[in-house]
Each structure stands twice: as C-alpha cells, then as structure tokens.
Amino acid sequence: MATKSNGDIVVATNRQAHRDYEIIDTWEAGIMLKGSEVKSLREAKVQLRDAYARFTGRELFLIGLHIAGYSSASAQGGHELERSRKLLLHQHELEEMKARVDQEHLTLVPLSLYFKGGRAKLELGMGKGRKHYDKRQAIAKRDSDMDAKRAMAARRREE
Secondary structure (H helix, E strand, O other), X not given: OEEOOOOOEEEEEOHHHHHHEEEEEEEEEEEOOOHHHHHHHHOOOEEOOOOEEEEEOXXXXXXXXXXXXXXXXXXXXXXXXXXXXXXXXXXXHHHHHHHHHHHHOOEEEEEEEEEEOXXXXXXXXXXXXXXXXXXXXXXXXXXXXXXXXXXXXHHHHHO
16 A cells, blocks of 8 residues: 555545546545445555545535455445445535535546545545546646656766
C-alpha cells in the first residue's frame, strides 16, 4: 500500500477519474462502514472505478463502491459487496456541494480511499465530464509534459 506525503495509508485510487473528468474541486469525506468492510479495506480489496456520489435528500451517498468480502470472515457475518454507503461531511459542506452540483451540472467522483488516523476517508472530486476529444487532448498534453521533463533531465545530466 502506498502512503501520502502526510503519512496517510492509501488503499485505492481512481486513476480513470482524472482522464474522464476535469476535476474542479476536491473534498475529504468520512465514510460509514461495517466492521468486515474496514477489514477488507485494510487488505486493499476495493474498486473505485464505477463508483459515484449522489445526494438523497440532504444526505450524500456513495453508490457503486465494491468492497470484496473479508477473507477470514464467516459466510453469515459478511457484508453486501455493493451497497450504498453514507458519506460524512459537515452540513455547510453538504449544502455548498449540493448547490454547486445543481447549478453547474457537476459530477461527484471518488478519487482515492485512504486511512487517516485509523479512520477511512474518501477524497471526493467535483468535476465536469470530458468529451472524447478532450480526453485525447489531455493525454497529448500529459505526454508532451513528460517529454519536456525527460529532455530537461537529460540536459542536466550532460552538464
């Protein structure tokens, strides 16, 4: 498992989110989990790829997050693999997010799932979907940036 620069233990990342969406803003949210789900997260048995967040009333839920069953759990003590999980944010944050999502037609996409101080946290990105040609432009820009970095590094080595 990877660690962030501040010591958080990263369990999973959604790498496709940065390609498919133009991320405008990010939020850190707690997530309500059952015991066997936390144990599965510690084993990094989770997929963020098809997950998204949606408002239901005044609450925010994460839909489509797949957490595999805990390997040492009994059959009857497990959890549902893909259930809606409530995200924990302050009320003023929820109100701000809901207003922006409704006004600007944005999407809430999970970017990463990690442990911070022993608690599971979700980095939630607010973004706008990219069209197919936008994705190609983003990939081309990333490739040209990498080429420029390589050229500068090679130049420094020559000196």
